[in-house]
Amino acid sequence: MADTVAFTVNGKAVEVTADPGLPLLSALREDLGLKSTRFGCGSEGCGACTVIVDGTARFSCTLPLADVAGQEVRTAEGLAGPDGDHPLLTAFLDHQAGQCGYCLPGILMRARALLDRGEPVDRARVAQELDGNLCRCGAHARILDAIMDAAREMGVAT
């Protein structure tokens, strides 16, 4: 049963006509061509598919499309805006924080949701927040360094 679901992605209004039970991940990648959000496991086990929905980090691999109707979705594509890069993207590039990079868009979204809350964070708090996101190449230390840099830039580092 196809339905048309309207929501915004990175500030832009979109519509997807599909089975409302379709995972948001599939709609983003296959219907909207927004492929920075990645399939890792399909069962909320790795975080590669993490996006922000109305300010909260969510696993898009299990989130039904219908659940984001009228909501605001953010993906890693939105970090490289026309007005320049988001502090998180700048910091990840500065620190060369990654190897294969498959996990990074999900980590960026988890980190952004945390920093956007505006509560002061330290490195341990960021690491704890990222425990649902896996990295296999072992770039963790650089990733944490980069996020703390961005947190300082955004004025939310303790």
Add this chain to the structure above:
Amino acid sequence: MSAKLPPGLETAPLVSDWVRPDGDGFAVRTGRAELGQGVQAAMLRIAAWELGLPVERLTITGPDTGASPNEGVTAGSLSMTQGGAALRAATSAARVLCLAEAGRQLNTEAGRLAVIDGAVLEAGVDTGLTLPVLATRVDLDVPVVDHAAPLGQPLDADDTSRHDLRARLTGAPFVHDLSPEGLLHGRVFAPPSMAARLPDALDLAPLEARPGVVAAVRDGNFLGLVAETSAAADSAAAWFEARLEWEGLPIVPSDPHSLLEASTAEMEQLEVPEAGLPSSEPVIDITCRRPFLSHAPMGPSAAMAQWGDDGLTVWSHSQGVYPLRDAMARVLDLPQDAIRVIHTPGPGCYGHNGADDVALDAALLARAVPGHPVRLVWSRATEFRTAPLGAAMATRVRLWMEDGHLSAARVSVTSPPHSTRPGTAGHVYLRAGAMIEGGTPFPPAPDLPANRGNGAARNARPIYAAPALVERKLVDDLPWRTSALRALGGQLNVFAIETGVEAALMAEGLDPFDGRLASLEDTRARTVLEKLREIGADIIGTEEPDRSWGIGLARYKNVAAWAGVLAEIELGDDIRVTRVRAAVDTGEVIHPDGARNQIEGGIIQALSWTLKEAVPLDGARVAAESWEDYPILRFSEVPQIETALIHRPEDPPYGCAEAVAGPASAAVGNAVQRMIGVPIRDLPITRERIIAAVSEA
């Protein structure tokens, strides 16, 4: 040029095979695959140094059987040693040829000419000539070896970041992301074991009738589907999977170590000391074991394949596009030049993962829908179940001591094979190749030979100056498929040797550093240990009852990079690694930040193996389906890491991605051993095992 050519120059001997002028810069090619390790950034630095140009004026393309040099597989931490040397020679030859042409045009000696920012200078004055323009007037179809004269690294070489990282952060660079016109989506049904069979009378009509399914593909015991959309493919695959029963699963115990021990395969002596071993009993006799390990990449293995009038094109994250092409040609009974394999990035690669197998799977599915590209992404469960495993092993170490130094060693390795890649020992070794009707054989695999650094016996020769007997029992008839995982046998062998050495030093009350130095003649290993002691000074001496540190040392493959690692641990509700120091001598360092990144990653992955990882088995079946079944190290468990690189610009680069695996594991084990007084023999090291070791002591 040295007498022995880098392998790439044997298959791609001409300058034009590697470098061609391109606008105001050059286009360079490498047969080494960008696997997330940053190899292309390092290659670009080498080319930029030799061509006297900024990196920004170069483009680079990776492995492609239609275009790139054939450099075999990107493996063994050899990309800089071999591939870097080849590209360095080729780009230097291009510079030499261009300057000779400039000399002719300017009627001057080439020796008076220099290149800065691509411009040719004579005695410091701009001549108006540029290297890229000169290159268009020079015959580059000439042998590299006739002209190469590498400059090497300039002293002021600054750091270069990876040009490909931005797309990995916010874009779609992966084979998983390809979406050409006409794309269809594949799924395969993974057998629980390579020996499992499909029922003869399997009715595929219900599968073909599922919404969106274009074709159900069965060939022997290979089964898959092609669908119009990714969602339709998932839905049909899940529906049929629930109805599918495999037959003929071998009955075996779920404990591989009982099979390794029971195997009657011969313990073969690889290295025997001339004077034999002491007749006395060894002071240490310890057997260490590790379970099967999973590559567990963040994205499941994937490929895209398309059959056209000219043959087959495959987009793959394989480590070796040429060996994969040749193996697929044998399975599909095609001439090699009817297949083109184009390397396309995939998730991090730590050895021989599922990339080759999924490429053949995609080709078999795409054959049912000629003209259509078919993208196949394995499910997470298929990835865990069917990708080759890192070998479960047991290594027995016997040590003799005399006057406070190591006087003899015997290292006995029991292991399944560590390489079943396409092309290993001339075999195909593609999973589906063995499953299809009349398929290619998948024979028991040999171990890698000594000139490839050994497989099971990698690093079984201790680094210390003592006679050593090295022997290996290769068990090649287990039902689980094993292949190369980062460091191969080197991780467990170094863990076992260094655990034994620590036990011997502790028994004599010797310091971990001084005790090792007393048995160490290798001067670069000594320097690494001294450096490690220096950068670990803030940890050494801060022990508490629940906090300890240990070290591990090795020279990778006994011929490559030296690495010493110090790990600090805390034992509370669980065992945690809190701080790590690493000292690494990898010869010439081409890309310092890239090398550090690889070393940090190698340490963290080794800590994950050491503390957490074990592939669960249910008989012949891999019982892991999700990350819950195969936990790896998480962000809050990662230690603070500090790395010291000992740069040796006068030496060849040795590669570093694998060198720290054994020492890092050993450092953790030895930290535990120094805390509780007895060694931990079995990986992973868990709190339960620590408690058990204490209570047995």
